[in-house]
Amino acid sequence: MTTRRGPRPAPERLKRLLVMLPWLMERGEVSITEMAEHFSLTTSEVVADLELASMCGLPPFVDELIDVFIDDGMVFTGVPRVFTRPLRLTAPEGFALLIAGRAAMVLPGADPSGPLGRALDKLAAVLGDDGVVVEFARPPLADDVAAAAEAGERMVITYWTPSRDEAADREITPRAVFADRGHWYVLADDHRTESERSFRIDRILAARPTGAVDPPREVSLPDTDRWFAVDADIERVTLRMPTELTWMIERYPVDSLVADPRPKGAKGTSTSAPPSTSTAVMPVLSEQWLERLLLRLGPGTVVVSPERWSSLAGRAAADVLAAYRSVSLES
C-alpha cells in the first residue's frame, strides 16, 4: 500500500470495516498500531473507522453494532451482534487468490505437497471446480538462477546479446527472478558495469557458480511496461503497418498505436478497398532488432520516420535472400 492517500472513498471504508469488525471481535482487545499495520491503514484512519462503527446500530438504535472503546492505544470490544463473520470473497478476490496460488505452485522452488497445496485445496472446495491452469514454462537454467538469487551466490554467465549478436561472459549476483509476458528474467548486480541489470534467462547460454556469496540486498522489480518508455533517449521509429499484423508488436513497448483513417471515397467504390493500416510509434531497442521486426512485418509495412531507416528492410531482406542462395532446396 504505497500510493493511496487523501480521503478514502466510502465503498473502500465500508469494505474495510466489514473485515475489521469480525477480526477485532475475534481478538477482543488489540493495539491500534497492530490493527493499523494489519490493515495497511494509518492509526488515525483506524480510529475514524472505529468511531463510525460505534455510531452505527440497529433499530431502535439504543445499542451500537459493536461495543468498542479506545484507551491508551488499545482497542477493546464487547460482545458482537452483527458482522461476526467477514463478507464472502467476491469473484475477483477468489479468482486472484486461486491464480496466485496456482502460479506460485509452478514457480521455481515450489513445494506442491506443502501448505500452499493444502490451502489451494481448501480454497477450491469453496470456490468450486475452477478449471484454471496456470503455466510459466521456464528455460532450464531458471531454477539454478533462482536458487542463486535466494542465496546471493555470484555466478559467471555466458550471455547472448541479440542487438550485437555476440555472446560474452559476465559476472553477476542474481537478486530476483521473474516471469513477464512469456519470458523469464533475472535482475542482478552486474559486476562489470557495477550496476543493476536485467537479463533474459533464455539468452543465458551457460552459468557456473563462482563460490562467492554476496550479502543480501533489497531490490524492487522493474515495471516492464516502462522499461524503455521512461528512457526518452532511446530513438523512436514510426511504422505504418497492416492492422492485421499489429499482433506482432504487442510484446514490445509501444508509445502509441492508432488505426489510420480510411482514405475518402474508398468505401464502396471498389471491391478491392485497400487493407486497413495502423501507425505505431515505438522505441527502437537496436537497429538489428528493428531489422528483424521489419522482415517479419513484410512488404506491407512502411517506415514513416526517421528517413535513414526507410531502406533498412530491403537491405536486410537482401541479406537473407543471399542465405537462400547458399542453402539449396532439398527434395
Add this chain to the structure above:
Amino acid sequence: MAEPLERMTNLLALLLETKSPLTLQQITGELGGQYPSNAAALRGAFERDKSVLREIGVPIEQEVLGGDQAGQTAYRIDRRRYELTDLELSDDERRALQLAVAAVRSDESWGNEGLLKLGAGGERPSRAVAATVPTFEALPLLREAVASRATVRFPYRDHDRALDPYGLLLRDGYWYVIGYDHQHDQVRTYRVDRIAGVVTVGEANAFVRPSDFDIRAVFPSDPKLLGEAEHDVHRAIVRIDALRAALVASEVGDAAVMCRLPDGSIDVEVPCVNRDAFRSWLLGLTDHAVVVSPSDVRDEIVSWLTALVSAQ
C-alpha cells in the same frame, strides 16, 4: 440525515438481521430520518446505497410482493450467502497464500483484499521469485462461469460468440478461454485480452464438461498452430546456422532436431500451418535460418523477401 457511510452500514445491518424482506417504505421507517424526506431524493439515495453494497460484493436479494403490498419490491440479505465460508486455514497455509500473492505481480489489489478476509494482513512478504499475471475484468466472470457450467457470450473480432467455457489457461503470458463454441459446433480457444466487450454469463448448469477434457491437450501444442486444426499439421524443415543452433534447439526441443551438420548447423522440423506465425518466427532469426523444404513454403518466403527488396 446521516452521513452516507453510516447510513449504508445501518442499512446493511438491518437487511442482515431482518426476518422477512423489507420494502423501501419499511426500511425508511426503521432507519428513521437517515434518508432524505423528499421522495425522489430518497429513492436516489437508496439506489446509490444499494449499488455500493452490491459493488463491494454484498448479495442483496429482492422480490416483488403480492397480497396487500402487491407490486412493491422487498429486500433482504441471506446471512449464509453474505458470510465468508470458513476455510479453516492453518497458520502455515495462510502464510503460504500470502507468499503466493506476494509472488504474483498484477495491476489489481484483488488478492490482498481476499487475504484480509482470510485473516492475513500486514506487511507483504518479499520473494526472490515473482511472476506477472495479467488481469482482465472478464477473467473472474469467466472463472465463475467455468465453475458453475454457465454459457458465456462475448464479442470477438466483430462476431458475437456463445461458448460453454471448459477452462482457462495462462500460457506464455496470455490468458485463453477454451470451450465448446455453439456456432462452430466444436471446441475453440479464444484469447481473453482480445474479447472486445462485455461478457454476459447465462444460467448455471447449462452444460456438462466432457469428463476427459484436458485443457493442455486441447490447446494447440505450438503457438504456430493456434487457430488451426491439429490433424492437418504441415511441417517445414529449417536449417539453423551454427550461431543460433543452440538457442533454437533449446526452444524447439531435441526431438525436433532432425540432423546436426558438421559445420555446427542443424535442421529442425517445425509446424508451419499458421503461415503468419511461422514466417514471423523464421524471419526473427534473419539470415541464420533458411527453409530447406517443402518447396512451396520456401518459395513463399523467398517471394516475401523479394517483395521487401523491391518495395524500397
